[in-house]
Amino acid sequence: MNRNAIICEGAAEEAIIEILLNHSLLLIESDENLLEDGPIRVRSADEFCEKYLGRDFDGKVDVYRILDSRREQFSFKTRRKAKLYEEKLNIHNVITAPEIEILIIISEDKYQEFLKSKEKPSDFSKKN
Structure with missing residues (x-):
């Protein structure tokens, strides 16, 4: 039986995934x-595998990466590690462009404040 993992890039992605779950x-x-019964906040492939794939279970792990950057890679530091884990992982990148933080800003009724700030949604969300 396949297992699933949801890796969130930041707090806004995690909050939305929590609501959806x-x-x-x-x-x-x-x-x-x-x-972990919910989103995981680990971005590195090596750290994810060390922390979560040491467990004994059958099947593959479908990893859903929720992020807003198409350029960010889920890669291993060494070719040996990549070979060891590639059989266990199915990686699915879910790109949330434009930034998903704007949904949090709107839901918390801070959109007008955000517009006045002239900041990027991610920067405004971190501060507020």
Whole structure:
């Protein structure tokens, strides 16, 4: 049986995934098939594998990476590690461009404040 992991780039992505999971709005549910029962905030492939793939389970892990950059890679530091884990992982990149932080800003009724700030949504979200 395949397991699932949802890796979120930042706090805004994590908050939205939590909402979607809590309301059963994703095909992936917080059950025994989801690592950590929710989003994971690890961005490095090496750190993810060291922390979560040491467990003994059958099947592959479908990794859903929620991020706003098409350029960010989920790569291993060494070719040996990549070979070791590539059989266990199916990587799915979910690109949230434009920035998903704007949804959080709107939901928290801070859109006018955001417009006045002239900041990027990610910078405004970090501060507020």
